Amino acid sequence: xxxxxxxxxxxxxxxxxxxxxxxxxxxxxxxxxxxxxxxxxxxxxxxxxxxxxxxxxxxxxxxxxxxxxxxxxxxxxxxxxxxxxxxxxxxxxxxxxxxxxxxxxxxxxxxxxxxxxxxxxxxxxxxxxxxxxxxxxxxxxxxxxxxxxxxxxxxxxxxxxxxxxxxxxxxxxxxxxxxxxxxxxxxxxxxxxxxxxxxxxxxxxxxxxxx
Amino acid sequence: xxxxxxxxxxxxxxxxxxxxxxxxxxxxxxxxxxxxxxxxxxxxxxxxxxxxxxxxxxxxxxxxxxxxxxxxxxxxxxxxxxxxxxxxxxxxxxxxxxxxxxxxxxxxxxxxxxxxxxxxxxxxxxxxxxxxxxxxxxxxxxxxxxxxxxxxxxxxxxxxxxxxxxxxxxxxxxxxxxxxxxxxxxxxxxxxxxxxxxxxxxxxxxxxxxxxxxxxxxxxxxxxxxxxxxxxxxxxxxxxxxxxxxxxxxxxxxxxxxxxxxxxxxxxxxxxxxxxxxxxxxxxxxxxxxxxxxxxxxxxxxxxxxxxxxxxxxxxxxxxxxxxxxxxxxxxxxxxxxxxxxxxxxxxxxxxxxxxxxxxxxxxxxxxxxxxxxxxxxxxxxxxxxxxxxxxxxxxxxxxxxxxxxxxxxxxxxxxxxxxxxxxxxxxxxxxxxxxxxxxxxxxxxxxxxxxxxxxxxxxxxxxxxxxxxxxxxxxxxxxxxxxxxxxxxxxxxxxxxxxxxxxxxxxxxxxxxxxxxxxxxxxxxxxxxxxxxxxxxxxxxxxxxxxxxxxxxxx
Numbered sequence: 001x002x003x004x005x006x007x008x009x010x011x012x013x014x015x016x017x018x019x020x021x022x023x024x025x026x027x028x029x030x031x032x033x034x035x036x037x038x039x040x041x042x043x044x045x046x047x048x049x050x051x052x053x054x055x056x057x058x059x060x061x062x063x064x065x066x067x068x069x070x071x072x073x074x075x076x077x078x079x080x081x082x083x084x085x086x087x088x089x090x091x092x093x094x095x096x097x098x099x100x101x102x103x104x105x106x107x108x109x110x111x112x113x114x115x116x117x118x119x120x121x122x123x124x125x126x127x128x129x130x131x132x133x134x135x136x137x138x139x140x141x142x143x144x145x146x147x148x149x150x151x152x153x154x155x156x157x158x159x160x161x162x163x164x165x166x167x168x169x170x171x172x173x174x175x176x177x178x179x180x181x182x183x184x185x186x187x188x189x190x191x192x193x194x195x196x197x198x199x200x201x202x203x204x205x206x207x208x209x210x211x
Numbered sequence: 212x213x214x215x216x217x218x219x220x221x222x223x224x225x226x227x228x229x230x231x232x233x234x235x236x237x238x239x240x241x242x243x244x245x246x247x248x249x250x251x252x253x254x255x256x257x258x259x260x261x262x263x264x265x266x267x268x269x270x271x272x273x274x275x276x277x278x279x280x281x282x283x284x285x286x287x288x289x290x291x292x293x294x295x296x297x298x299x300x301x302x303x304x305x306x307x308x309x310x311x312x313x314x315x316x317x318x319x320x321x322x323x324x325x326x327x328x329x330x331x332x333x334x335x336x337x338x339x340x341x342x343x344x345x346x347x348x349x350x351x352x353x354x355x356x357x358x359x360x361x362x363x364x365x366x367x368x369x370x371x372x373x374x375x376x377x378x379x380x381x382x383x384x385x386x387x388x389x390x391x392x393x394x395x396x397x398x399x400x401x402x403x404x405x406x407x408x409x410x411x412x413x414x415x416x417x418x419x420x421x422x423x424x425x426x427x428x429x430x431x432x433x434x435x436x437x438x439x440x441x442x443x444x445x446x447x448x449x450x451x452x453x454x455x456x457x458x459x460x461x462x463x464x465x466x467x468x469x470x471x472x473x474x475x476x477x478x479x480x481x482x483x484x485x486x487x488x489x490x491x492x493x494x495x496x497x498x499x500x501x502x503x504x505x506x507x508x509x510x511x512x513x514x515x516x517x518x519x520x521x522x523x524x525x526x527x528x529x530x531x532x533x534x535x536x537x538x539x540x541x542x543x544x545x546x547x548x549x550x551x552x553x554x555x556x557x558x559x560x561x562x563x564x565x566x567x568x569x570x571x572x573x574x575x576x577x578x579x580x581x582x583x584x585x586x587x588x589x590x591x592x593x594x595x596x597x598x599x600x601x602x603x604x605x606x607x608x609x610x611x612x613x614x615x616x617x618x619x620x621x622x623x624x625x626x627x628x629x630x631x632x633x634x635x636x637x638x639x640x641x642x643x644x645x646x647x648x649x650x651x652x653x654x655x656x657x658x659x660x661x662x663x664x665x666x667x668x669x670x671x672x673x674x675x676x677x678x679x680x681x682x683x684x685x686x687x688x689x690x691x692x693x694x695x696x697x698x699x700x701x702x703x704x705x706x707x708x709x710x711x712x713x714x715x716x717x718x719x720x721x722x723x724x725x726x727x728x729x730x731x732x733x734x735x736x737x738x739x740x741x742x743x744x745x746x747x748x749x750x751x752x753x754x755x756x757x758x759x760x761x762x763x764x765x766x767x
Contacts, residue, residue, distance in 0.1 A: 019342070019417055021417070022342050022413055022416070022417040022418075023343075025413050025416060025417065026342065026343060026346075026409055026410070026413045029409045029412060029413065029443055030409055032443055032444065033405050033409070033443050033444070033446070033447045034447070035447075036444055036445075036447035036448055037447035037448075037450055037451050038451075039447075039448070039451075040447070040448050040451035040452060040455075040481055040484075041451060043481070044455075044466060044477060044481075047474075047477065048472070052472065129458075129462040129463050129464045129465075130462060130463035135471075138472075139471060139472030140472055142465055142471045142472050143465065143466070143471070143472040143473065146464040146465060146466060146471075147466075149462075149464070150455070150458060150464060150466075154454070
């Protein structure tokens, strides 16, 4: 039952099977909670944007639009790779799926590297929370960059978690734990990855395009 | 219900009558606490994914933290007997902060769902476990970790937090006490709470036994369902708020600091967006327990079952939109205040529906005044006082008068302790035989209740008067005109603690010395009373098939 570490499988009416739909349901519920987690920050963003519209406009001009756009393209492509990886497993193309999952991880890593370059550029100019240059700016700009670092930082943390999860999925796929008849873990990881992607789709205009 | 009882398709009930117990009730497998797996002793418990073991571990932890919280409250009352005589002002601030943190985040928010929900939800819907047993174990580990971190804030990073359990900015960002550690602990606890809610909602969707339609679930399951949604949809907001507090303290991000363009009132909004629904995380499942106990001890079906179920959802939905009533004096537009006040009145309606349904269930019932029902009736009484005074402070004008006074303290202790706390005691006495396979001493349970109930009134009712007269909360001293009632209140705390000790000793003694519990000591009709006391590892040998509503006491 439990101590062996094997999942306890109880279907409705006690049928011994894996409840794939139940697992997907659980994942969607989890994404709701993630949505509300980011929702708190989006709420702060909208209130402060309303309060400091001109400052936000000015501050956003300092963002590197090229890097932001490239990053958006990279993350969207990584989501495509993830979808194809799930589709491949469903068709039984295990090796192809592993390659695609690997591609997702690589693209996610590139995203983080570019993000790191952006952060590094700002930090070297003294724009970081409590940073000397930042504190000399107007209040609205301090808030803007506070939001920028918090929201992209927490988003990057989610990308990192996603990369780790996919790394585990590659391991599971290699070992045959994930296969054509049991792929809910991979699918759920995919859902998570798409969620992270979607958050970025909102962050991108809010920080790079509003100027 | 007026229709004739139908014979069960599987002959479940007839069979049970002939043999004195149902086939499910026959003891053939060892109780859930016998180790059968790889591990032994403590490891077997910590590594277990059995919902019953997890429920028991939560229960032990909750009651331990409750005792600590009571002790801190007891010390606070002692100080108010002779302010400053043996407790310094700063210590008093730390005391009420830790009292609040422990009672709210470690005891009453996880409270009913993690202990009784874990143990009984799968049984009540005829399942072998929750939908994600390993996730359930992860929730438990996170709870332990979170509790550990919160307690760590007592000893590291200087003095314990002194902000009050609400962590209001900007003080929580400036104080030198170890707020960051405590906040991180609460964050981890929130994660645990989210996963539990997610698990329960999925369980109810996916694992109901054959024939167990939504409206054949016991009412407790409905309240856990509503609670699960609140846990999922509200707790993340608290999580991000706490993250922002830590970021503000560590990196100086100024979201709540006016000097850097931030707005402290936004913190209050975000905080109460979670923390008001959290009140319903505490109360909804508590109401579910009362809805289980009242029918059993009045030998009647739950009156207005559908209304009780729907009012749980109603409370969960409306309860999400009333947080502003905590902030009437903080700075809000009049429009917002009127809307929040109106919604606050609205949320009282489904709560009232529940109270009337319990009373109607009792009406013309064959009432058996056993300990669980006595606690349940006290719940209804105390919760009604707490609820009605809630309407007083939910109205704008009186709120301005009593905001931040002991009136508020009295109100939420009537709701939290008189409500959720008494419901936990109800559940403890109602399900004790099922959980531990022993009966407790009925007379001592009632004696303990008497002390508790009387002490409760002295302790908290005097606070209503103190608050109405203007004594502010969270002050460690007071002017002489408040002395008399403060003495009454402190003496009340002694009586109350005596009651709690009697109850605790009675239950602890019964673990070893109580007579063995029969399968169904109270004449309950829900599924947990059809399996042995205590249940075996996977609850049901054969999956039960349900063919009727949960509280079937025959034609009226």
